[in-house]
Each structure stands twice: as structure tokens, then as C-alpha cells.
Amino acid sequence: MQLLNKKPESLLDVKMHYCPGCGHGIIHRLVAEVMDELGIRGRTIGVAPVGCAVFADTYFNCDMIQGPHGRGPAEATGIKRAKPDTIVFSYQGDGDLASIGMAEIVHAAIRSENITVIFVNNAIYGMTGGQMAPTTLMGQKATTCVEGRNAKQAGYPIRMSEMLATIDGATYLERTTVHTAPGVVKTKMAIKKAFQNQIDGKGFSMVEILSMCPTNWGTRLDNPSEATKFVAEGMLPVFPLGVYKDACAADKK
Amino acid sequence: MYQGIRISGFGGQGVISAGVLLAQAGMMEGKEVSFFPAYGAEMRGGTANCSVVVATDQVSTPIVTAPDTAIVLNEPSLAKFEPMVKPGGLLIINTSLVNSKPTRKDIKILNVPCNEIAAELGNAKIMNMVAMGAFAAATGAVTVDAIAKALPKVYKKLKPEVIELNVKALKRGAEFKVN
Amino acid sequence: MAEKKLMKGNEALAEGAIRAGCRFFAGYPITPQNEVPEYMSWRLPQVGGAFVQAESEVSAINMVYGAGATGVRCMTSSSSPGISLKQEGISYAAGADLPIFIGNVMRGGPGLGNIAGAQGDYWQATRGGGHGDYRTFVMAPNCVTELGNFPHKCFEVSFKYRIPSMVLADGILGQMMEPVEFKHPEIDPKTLTEPAWALGKCEGRNKRIVKSYDLKEGGVEIMVNERVQRYKQIEQNEVVYEEQMIEDADIVLVAYGISSRVCVAAMKQAREKGLKVGLLRPITLWPFPKARLIELSKRVKNFLVVEMSLGQMVEDVALAINGRANVHLHAKPGASVITADEVCKTMDKILKKEAKEYAAVK
Numbered sequence: 001m002q003l004l005n006k007k008p009e010s011l012l013d014v015k016m017h018y019c020p021g022c023g024h025g026i027i028h029r030l031v032a033e034v035m036d037e038l039g040i041r042g043r044t045i046g047v048a049p050v051g052c053a054v055f056a057d058t059y060f061n062c063d064m065i066q067g068p069h070g071r072g073p074a075e076a077t078g079i080k081r082a083k084p085d086t087i088v089f090s091y092q093g094d095g096d097l098a099s100i101g102m103a104e105i106v107h108a109a110i111r112s113e114n115i116t117v118i119f120v121n122n123a124i125y126g127m128t129g130g131q132m133a134p135t136t137l138m139g140q141k142a143t144t145c146v147e148g149r150n151a152k153q154a155g156y157p158i159r160m161s162e163m164l165a166t167i168d169g170a171t172y173l174e175r176t177t178v179h180t181a182p183g184v185v186k187t188k189m190a191i192k193k194a195f196q197n198q199i200d201g202k203g204f205s206m207v208e209i210l211s212m213c214p215t216n217w218g219t220r221l222d223n224p225s226e227a228t229k230f231v232a233e234g235m236l237p238v239f240p241l242g243v244y245k246d247a248c249a250a251d252k253k
Numbered sequence: 254m255y256q257g258i259r260i261s262g263f264g265g266q267g268v269i270s271a272g273v274l275l276a277q278a279g280m281m282e283g284k285e286v287s288f289f290p291a292y293g294a295e296m297r298g299g300t301a302n303c304s305v306v307v308a309t310d311q312v313s314t315p316i317v318t319a320p321d322t323a324i325v326l327n328e329p330s331l332a333k334f335e336p337m338v339k340p341g342g343l344l345i346i347n348t349s350l351v352n353s354k355p356t357r358k359d360i361k362i363l364n365v366p367c368n369e370i371a372a373e374l375g376n377a378k379i380m381n382m383v384a385m386g387a388f389a390a391a392t393g394a395v396t397v398d399a400i401a402k403a404l405p406k407v408y409k410k411l412k413p414e415v416i417e418l419n420v421k422a423l424k425r426g427a428e429f430k431v432n
Numbered sequence: 433m434a435e436k437k438l439m440k441g442n443e444a445l446a447e448g449a450i451r452a453g454c455r456f457f458a459g460y461p462i463t464p465q466n467e468v469p470e471y472m473s474w475r476l477p478q479v480g481g482a483f484v485q486a487e488s489e490v491s492a493i494n495m496v497y498g499a500g501a502t503g504v505r506c507m508t509s510s511s512s513p514g515i516s517l518k519q520e521g522i523s524y525a526a527g528a529d530l531p532i533f534i535g536n537v538m539r540g541g542p543g544l545g546n547i548a549g550a551q552g553d554y555w556q557a558t559r560g561g562g563h564g565d566y567r568t569f570v571m572a573p574n575c576v577t578e579l580g581n582f583p584h585k586c587f588e589v590s591f592k593y594r595i596p597s598m599v600l601a602d603g604i605l606g607q608m609m610e611p612v613e614f615k616h617p618e619i620d621p622k623t624l625t626e627p628a629w630a631l632g633k634c635e636g637r638n639k640r641i642v643k644s645y646d647l648k649e650g651g652v653e654i655m656v657n658e659r660v661q662r663y664k665q666i667e668q669n670e671v672v673y674e675e676q677m678i679e680d681a682d683i684v685l686v687a688y689g690i691s692s693r694v695c696v697a698a699m700k701q702a703r704e705k706g707l708k709v710g711l712l713r714p715i716t717l718w719p720f721p722k723a724r725l726i727e728l729s730k731r732v733k734n735f736l737v738v739e740m741s742l743g744q745m746v747e748d749v750a751l752a753i754n755g756r757a758n759v760h761l762h763a764k765p766g767a768s769v770i771t772a773d774e775v776c777k778t779m780d781k782i783l784k785k786e787a788k789e790y791a792a793v794k
């Protein structure tokens with residue numbers, strides 16, 4: 001019998017705590033496959049966030065650090081500057097990166113820190129129990145906006161990739177999704193490019209990945225298509241997929 | 254021996270570097286010294302001042318609130334520092350830029366036209382050295398010779414001929430005597 | 433003996449850290465500590481280190497949290513309001529057992545306060561400062577030479593016991609220049625052994641995790657209790673203090689940092705008048721020289737705590753003495769300078785029994 005697929009070496013064989021239908025498991029696996037394929041596991045240090053992916057430090061089979069909410073890019077900066085021959089990635093959710101850690105991500109891009117950021121956008125706070133995120137859609141219900149997000153009280157969702165694309169220091173920014181199989185394939189390609197950029201010393205790369213949170217969206221756990229429909233019909237119009245910055249081909253100013 | 258000094262003037266008059274120079278000179282003479290600059294908001298608005306202590310015992314605080322000597326290089330500094338001088342202390346006034354007269358009778362006054370002398374020597378920048386020379390001669394807290402030796406330690410980028418000019422300014426300043 | 437050099441306190445702190453092997457610094461401008469990042473920005477690259485001007489104090493401490501996790505000797509510095517912002521990262525570093533080094537050049541507070549030298553962060557520094565159960569090793573220099581030499585001890589203790597350490601100075605010490613003498617041989621970080629917990633290349637070994645959390649029931653209790661054992665060792669082994677003229681003293685002044693220098697002058701004035709005054713200067717603020725105070729309190733009747741704050745260290749003194757002697761307080765908050773004359777007046781009052789005891793005043 002021929003072995004066609006196996007668990008990547010960069011992911012430990014432990015039970016994950018993620019809910020059914022959650023996108024984190026897929027994204028963890030994609031990051032791990034990329035680490036395997038690029039042969040960088042042995043020199044990679046990952047930064048785990050606060051939020052649902054807090055336990056990422058126990059799942060990835062490389063050195064890991066877990067620190068304060070939103071400060072991943074700052075921690076990654078310290079690690080990369082102290083140990084420039086390591087590969088450093090920061091794995092963050094939308095509350096972590098686009099709310100409390102807004103300053104850290106923006107300034108890591110401004111400094112063009114040679115790091116890779118995996119930004120999982122599921123438009124909700126997961127770990128704390130479904131509160132409104134900075135990326136929560138207009139009208140989307142959350143435990144801190146029970147009638148749905150309204151502009152008067154909570155303003156509008158932030159598009160991180162578009163905003164970071166205005167920064168000279170940002171090298172590579174792409175938004176992908178994992179709600180479809182082709183989306184998963186494209187996401188892996190984007191993650192690989194984001195790591196390759198770091199290996200090549202090209203500076204700040206971030207992949208924003210639209211992902212599902214059936215538990216806190218209130219979509220049915222036994223019918224994943226409800227959640228994928230939310231991504232397709234709710235998120236995609238607000239967060240269009242695509243490459244927002246690619247300064248790899250041309251030299252940066 | 255304890256000599257607490259306040260130096261004050263416009264930014265650009267070399268107030269801070271003159272203070273460092275006195276401390277450096279005192280240190281090279283084997284004395285206990287400290288230097289403390291005005292900083293932050295106090296430095297905005299164009300004035301600068303600093304405290305220097307030259308003493309035989311360890312300096313307890315580097316902030317000189319009742320100076321033995323105040324050196325005022327511009328008009329606003331006179332109003333600010335004349336009242337602070339210790340009774341029996343010394344006030345050195347740069348009469349080139351200070352038009353007002355001091356009012357206190359319980360302190361010694363030493364008038365020095367620093368800018369005029371610097372101009373005579375051909376370099377306006379060395380006016381602070383004229384004041385330092387006057388200070389050294391009047392108090393003996395540090396010697397003119399020690400200040401001269403400290404010059405290249407503090408002004409590391411100065412050419413020898415400019416150092417020489419600074420020493421001339423020190424010596425001219427030292428010729429002034431308390432009235 | 434090394435040659436004496438005239439140096440600003442802040443610069444001596446930065447140079448001292450580099451000589452102690454520091455190779456990473458992240459900071460943010462705030463008066464009166466600006467010379468630390470300024471100095472680091474050009475000096476660290478000279479020795480192959482890295483400097484980052486962070487976007488905030490919060491970010492700076494987290495950069496240090498990251499760098500510290502790799503086992504590199506690293507530092508951040510700030511002044512009071514900035515240190516408040518850093519408390520998040522300091523708590524995490526304590527919880528992750530990271531040996532990071534922090535400089536606090538205190539100014540007047542609370543709030544924006546002012547930019548003059550003060551001692552109002554004593555509680556914050558010695559009580560941990562951030563959230564949770566932890567300690568920080570705190571040293572209080574009283575001259576520029578000590579500012580230049582204490583980073584050496586801080587890194588040593590930090591790495592030995594895996595605890596964040598802090599130099600608690602003030603704006604006067606940071607801004608003043610005086611002769612400095614670096615007493616320790618310079619440390620080349622290449623000669624240091626990499627700690628067994630340091631993150632780096634996991635090739636050929638098990639992965640390592642640096643973290644401050646454990647969500648299992650009883651997990652954090654175990655973590656904290658293990659740390660408490662190390663804290664006990666520190667209290668046993670690492671207390672540093674200085675005494676002057678203590679043998680025959682009727683009154684012992686207790687002061688740290690710049691206040692202790694004022695006390696030396698006050699003590700000399702008082703001795704000239706025939707008063708038997710001594711000085712105990714805590715150099716480590718945590719661990720506090722408790723045992724020595726207990727010993728002294730068996731013989732000395734009056735202790736006068738002198739501090740440029742509303743009366744913070746006095747609580748540690750009172751706690752140690754525990755009613756065995758009178759504890760008095762000469763406090764001056766708001767970054768106002770204490771003079772030797774004032775201290776002498778307070779001592780006169782104590783001897784004439786006019787001064788209230790600390791317990792009564794409070």
C-alpha cells in the first residue's frame with residue numbers, strides 16, 4: 001500500500017481543542033506542511049497568541065513562545081533581532097491582531113520586520129465567547145452587540161490587508177480563505193510564499209485567512225455548509241480575496 | 254571645600270558644555286564633582302542652565318539650589334539666579350548681554366563683558382570660556398590650568414588652534430577682579 | 433583600578449548593561465531616561481547587538497520578552513509612566529521565568545506628574561508591579577558608578593534564579609554626570625552558556641516552550657510555589673546594603689538612592705553637633721535587608737526613613753522592625769529635593785520627642 005498523505009512532522013500528534021468546523025486546524029496543518037516542505041522546522045520559532053489559538057504552542061513541533069494579547073509582532077521582533085538566523089512566525093486572530101495588537105502589527109510592517117504573520121480572520125472573538133471583533137460584519141450578531149453590529153455604536157469592520165498595503169515596509173500581503181478546497185490550496189501557496197520571503201530576507205509578510213467559527217457564529221455544527229455560506233456571502237464581499245501587496249518582484253523603494 | 258555653581262544663559266552660549274568642562278577639570282584635579290543639566294521642558298524656550306559641584310567630600314545632591322557662585326550669561330538669567338545665590342556668594346555677570354544691575358548687597362559681583370572679549374579674540378563662540386576663566390580666578394575652585402587641560406577631553410573634535418583660542422579666552426577672563 | 437570617566441547616569445546604565453553582556457535593547461523615548469535608548473542606538477551595533485525603537489513601552493517590553501526567551505541578555509528602560517505600561521510584559525516575563533533586565537529612571541507622579549527625579553515607584557518596583565503573584569529583583573544605585581555596575585549583578589541574579597530584575601534609579605541620578613568607574617570585567621556573551629530553556633533551533637532536541645500559563649487545575653499554583661522556593665533563596669543570598677557609622681548610633685537613617693546621599697550629608701552635620709547618627713542604605717530593595725533591621729532594632733531606638741515619596745519604603749522598615757523600635761518618616765513626594773538641613777531638623781524633633789512616629793502619623 002502506498003502512503004499518500006501523513007501528518008506533517010512540524011505538527012505534533014496531539015488532540016487539538018478546536019471546535020467542529022473551526023478553521024484553525026486546517027490552517028495549523030497548512031503552516032506545518034509549509035515548514036516541512038521548506039525544511040525549516042529545526043530553526044523555526046512560533047509565537048502563539050491569546051485567543052482560541054493560545055494552545056498553538058503545544059501543537060506545533062518547533063520552539064514556541066506564548067505571550068500577551070496582541071503583542072505577537074513585538075515578541076517576534078525581539079526574537080528575530082536577537083536570533084536573526086531563526087525563522088519566526090506570529091500566529092494571530094482578529095481580536096489579537098486587529099484590535100488590541102493594532103499598533104504592534106502596524107509598526108512591525110513599518111519596520112519591515114523580517115517575519116511571517118498568519119492572521120486568522122473569523123470576524124468574532126472565539127475564546128472569550130463570541131464578542132464583537134473589529135472585523136465583525138455590519139449587522140452580525142455577537143454577545144456584545146446582540147442586535148447585530150451597528151455603526152452608531154461600533155463603527156465599521158477593519159480591512160487589515162488593505163490598510164497595511166499602504167505601508168512602505170510591508171513586503172507581501174495576501175488575503176485567502178479556507179472555506180473551500182481551492183481556497184485551502186491557495187492559502188497554502190500564500191503561506192509558503194510568506195515563509196520563503198523571510199528565508200530570502202525580504203521583510204514583512206502577512207497572510208490574512210478568512211476562517212470559520214460555527215460555534216460563535218451560531219451556524220449549525222452538524223451542517224458545515226452554513227458556516228461556509230457565511231464566509232461566501234457575508235465575509236467575501238467585505239473582505240475580498242487577493243494579493244494586496246507584493247513588493248518581492250520589484251525592489252522596494 | 255565645597256563650591257556649588259549655577260551657570261545660565263541662552264541655548265547656544267555653551268552653558269551645558271561649560272558646566273561639563275568645570276566638572277571634568279575638577280575631576281582631573283582629584284576632587285569630587287557632579288554636573289546636572291536642566292532638561293526636558295526646562296530646556297524649551299531658548300534658555301539653558303546647569304548645576305556643577307566641585308568639593309572635597311562626596312556630593313550629596315547635584316542640584317544646586319543655593320549656589321556659592323552663579324554665572325549669568327544673559328538678561329533673563331540674572332532675574333532668575335541672583336536671588337538664589339548664597340549670602341556672601343559670588344555673581345558673575347556677562348555685562349555684554351545683561352543690562353540690568355544686580356540689587357543684592359550681600360553678595361560679591363564680578364562684571365565681565367564676555368562677548369566683547371570673545372569678539373576681540375576673533376571667535377564669538379568662546380564667550381563662555383571668558384566667564385569660566387573669571388570664575389576660576391575668582392573662586393580657586395578649579396584652576397585655569399585644569400580647565401585648559403580638560404578642554405580636549407570635553408571638546409573632542411576641536412582642532413588644536415581652536416583649543417588654543419579657548420585657553421586665551423580663559424586667561425583673559427581670569428584677569429577680571431571682583432569690584 | 434580602571435580609569436575614571438565623567439559620564440551621565442543614563443549613559444553609564446546603558447554602557448554598564450552592554451559590559452554585562454546585554455545585546456538587545458528595545459525602548460521608547462520618555463524623559464528623564466532618553467539617554468539610555470540614545471546611547472544604545474549607536475553603541476549596541478558596535479558590539480554586534482540589536483537596538484529597536486519601539487512604537488510604545490508596551491511593545492518594547494514585549495520585544496524584550498521575545499528576545500529574552502532566546503536566552504540573550506536583553507534590556508528595556510523607561511521612566512515611571514512608561515514603566516506602568518511595561519507592567520504587562522514584566523508580569524508575563526515573571527510568569528515565564530525570563531531573566532530580563534529593566535531600568536526605571538523615576539520621575540514625579542502619579543499620572544504625567546513631572547520630569548524631575550522622584551522615588552514614587554518603590555511600591556510598584558518591590559511589589560511586582562503587574563498582575564499576579566511574583567517578585568522582581570530590584571537594585572537601587574545612589575551614584576553614577578553604581579548605575580554603571582549594577583546591571584552586572586542584575587543579569588547575574590536574573591539568570592541564576594530566572595527572575596526579571598530592575599535598576600530603580602531616579603531622574604537626578606539619570607541626568608547627573610559624575611566620575612564613573614566600571615569595576616567588572618567586560619562579559620563577552622559568546623562565552624556564556626546557552627540556558628537549557630532558551631528558544632532557538634530545535635533540530636536534534638525536543639521543542640521548547642516559553643509561556644506563563646497553565647490552565648490545568650492547580651497548574652499555576654505549582655508554578656508559583658516553585659518560584660517561591662527561588663524567591664526564598666534570593667532573600668537568603670542576595671540582600672545587599674550599606675552601613676555608615678552604625679556602631680554607636682542612637683538614630684539610624686534609612687534611605688536609598690539619591691536620598692541616601694542627602695542622608696550622608698545630614699549624618700555628618702548631626703555628628704558635628706554631637707548627635708550619634710548612622711545610616712542604613714538598602715541597595716537591594718527586594719530582597720529588603722529585613723534581617724539586618726531586625727538585628728539593629730534590638731539596640732537602636734529610633735529609625736528615620738527618608739524618601740522622596742509619600743512614605744513607601746517606610747512600610748517595609750516598619751514591617752521588619754515590627755514594633756521593636758520607633759519608626760519615623762521624613763517624606764517628600766512630587767519630585768521635590770530633600771535637603772540635609774531638613775533631615776537634621778526632623779532628627780532634632782525626634783530627639784525632643786516632638787515628632788510623631790510613623791504609625792501615629794499614618
